Amino acid sequence: MKGRRVAVTLVLGVVFVQVGTAADLKRAEEIVGGRCFLCHGMEGENASALYPRLAGQHAQYIARQLSDFKNGQRQSETMTSMVSDLTPGEMDALGRYFENKQPGRETVSDSELTRLGQIIFASGKAPAGVASCASCHGEKGHGTAQLPRLAGQHVPYLENRLKQGHKQARTNDSMAIHAGPLRLTELEVKAVSAYMAILQ
Numbered sequence: 001m002k003g004r005r006v007a008v009t010l011v012l013g014v015v016f017v018q019v020g021t022a023a024d025l026k027r028a029e030e031i032v033g034g035r036c037f038l039c040h041g042m043e044g045e046n047a048s049a050l051y052p053r054l055a056g057q058h059a060q061y062i063a064r065q066l067s068d069f070k071n072g073q074r075q076s077e078t079m080t081s082m083v084s085d086l087t088p089g090e091m092d093a094l095g096r097y098f099e100n101k102q103p104g105r106e107t108v109s110d111s112e113l114t115r116l117g118q119i120i121f122a123s124g125k126a127p128a129g130v131a132s133c134a135s136c137h138g139e140k141g142h143g144t145a146q147l148p149r150l151a152g153q154h155v156p157y158l159e160n161r162l163k164q165g166h167k168q169a170r171t172n173d174s175m176a177i178h179a180g181p182l183r184l185t186e187l188e189v190k191a192v193s194a195y196m197a198i199l200q
Helices: 002-040 059-071 077-083 088-099 111-123 155-167 175-179 186-198
Strands: none
Touching: 002 077, 002 088, 059 077, 059 088, 111 186, 155 186
16 A cells, blocks of 8 residues: 555656646746747747857756856846846756757858868867867767857857957856967867857
8 A cells, every 4th residue: 555655656746747847848938939039039040140049058058047147147238138037947947948949050161161170179279278179068069068069050159159258258158268269260260160060
């Protein structure tokens, strides 16, 4: 009898989690439809090169960025107003919502440029003390819960992101993104951005 009660409790617990998850994702979809889609698209696909694609991004990474926008550790007038009323639970739900979407991918026709980018991405630039991008973001640029997915982002967005790191415009990044681009030429920044954009 005791074993049956335990089994029923476990089943009810699983059902509760599933219902809660579904409700959370429904709420996330409402939030995306009310504000996020304007810049990032309903599926996180984002057709504009000004903003990052969120589809396939790690849930924990997204939730942390939203939290950092809210607490001021990451600065953006637009994003601060967007997240001002979000709860931690809603931030987690938004992370899971976008993580489950299909990542995009860019097309770059300049094979010589992407080849140079591949070398920098995989091996860095040792004479200048630049570590490889892959050492932090993974060999396919898929990122981690702490570091962003770079694969498939728009080329102009990636270039701008590297230049922002150079200028230390963001304060919630690792120091590698601040130091590395400083030692890359403009051509090398274009090349590694082009390569990351075609990764999937």
